[in-house]
Amino acid sequence: MSEIELRNVGKSYGSVAVLNDVSLDMGDGEFVVLVGPSGCGKSTLLRMIAGLEDISAGEITIGGKVVNDMPAKERDIAMVFQSYALYPHMKVAENMSFALKLAGAPKAEIRKRVEEAAGILGLENLLDRLPRELSGGQRQRVAMGRAIVRDPRAFLFDEPLSNLDAKLRVKMRSEIKKLHQRLGKTTVYVTHDQTEAMTMADKIVVLNGGKVEQVGAPLTLYNDPANLFVAGFIGSPEINLIPATMGQGAAMTASGVALPLTNPLRPGTEIVYGIRPQHITLATDGVPGRISLVEPTGEDQELVVDMGGEDISVVVHGGRLLSAGQDVKLSIDIDKVLLFDRATGERIR
Incomplete structure (x- = not known):
């Protein structure tokens, strides 16, 4: 069963089309990576799934429900941003629990979820720190923890590792993949780094100029590219x-x-x-x-x-x-x- 479906989705800003006739199926529990060069429309597509951007054409469904006109807060998804987007005046525990407090969740339930997420991400000893007291990798874990405590139907990641150094990127890649395997939730991940796409994805969607060039498993795209663009984009060193x-x-x-x-x-x-x-x-x-x-x-x-x-x-x-x-x-x-x-x-x- 597809958890997230896009049917002939398009996005235009005035007369400028940035996404054209995109149709995708993202299965329950699948790790889908949207990859492509800067400006290809991958982050815009992710924001449309999240409800942060309106769609100009087509239909998006999440869990079988059409969400075209549904507000972001009602879509039951959680998003992790490139910039971490943590509240600087709130401690780690408060950052992670903020959305649950707004939703009126009981204090005992909030505490339980925060402790569980902290245990998964190795943040148990950091709950009383402010964001400025954390490293880049720790801040990204907090952002992920904030998403986990909501227990959403799907996770969306928008280039979450681009602010980290090369060594930490490799470590966080494996941590995100392990997290996905543990939670089993549908995950949509945006990156311009084809190495991230190859090592993390169950399915890769290659975007170029607002359209889908090819969709498939990492090794399928590597061994059987549909065209010159996919062949040149997937693989390191370049073909x-x-x-x-x-x-x-x-x-x-x-x-x-x-x-x-x-x-x-x-x-x-x-x-x-x-x-x-x-x-x-x-x-x-x-x-x-x-x-x-x-x-x-x-x-x-x-x-x-x-x-x-x-x-x-x-x-x-x-x-x-x-x-x-x-x-x-x-x-x-x-x-x-x-x-x-x-x-x-x-x-x-």
């Missing part, structure tokens, strides 16, 4: 996308480098040849290239290789440290090659 023209049995780059294929197309077809850096290895035989940049990342080395005037990325696992200027041969896993129509950007299958 290599090389303009080419079909020759006899191979794809030919502008400089005449032959790229291998399993199922060659009609000669003369203009394509974009996609291959992920992880699917290229160094070998004794293959496509010639010269290393122009080496970035050691621990066990791996990320290389930029000049392949006949085309810079491509390669990830090398283990082995000796390589250096710029080395000549190498590249072996491409032809079963992992993705082809796209150069004119439309759509996948050629």
Whole structure:
């Protein structure tokens, strides 16, 4: 059963359309991530689900009820914002319990819920502190605790980790995922970080220019992107996308480098040849290239290789440290090659 449904939803500001004909199903207990570049409409869509933005077209249902005209406070959802949005003069316990007090909940019930949420999030020893006495990660936990105590049908997260440093982001990612597994509530999470999307989501929605490019499980989008935009957005390091023209049995780059294929197309077809850096290895035989940049990342080395005037990325696992200027041969896993129509950007299958 879908907990949240969007049917042909649109949003316009005057003559400017920021979301166009968006239809999505978000299942009961599902962790759905809305991902895309800045300005693609993902935060606007989340705010429309929350009731903080009116919709211009279509229909939104939560728990089977149409909520188009329902005030935010009646939608039984809780939202965690990027800015934490804590009351600076209230202690942690007061911040977490404020919505329950406004709703007139009994004091004993409020205390019980706050203590339970604090236990889940490791805030038991911080309940008497003010927000200014907390670290960024602790403030984000308090914001999450404020949402948990309400026991809503769904949680909405609007880029909640963007104000944290890189190490803390990784830690908070896992904490949010564990929290979701523990509570089992439908969660809609907005981010521009595709790594967050890949590691956290049950289902990813890729947005671009106000429309949905593709919806699917993380590995589906990684291995089977529908078009150039999704292929380029999902995956790190970024996929290599090389303009080419079909020759006899191979794809030919502008400089005449032959790229291998399993199922060659009609000669003369203009394509974009996609291959992920992880699917290229160094070998004794293959496509010639010269290393122009080496970035050691621990066990791996990320290389930029000049392949006949085309810079491509390669990830090398283990082995000796390589250096710029080395000549190498590249072996491409032809079963992992993705082809796209150069004119439309759509996948050629």
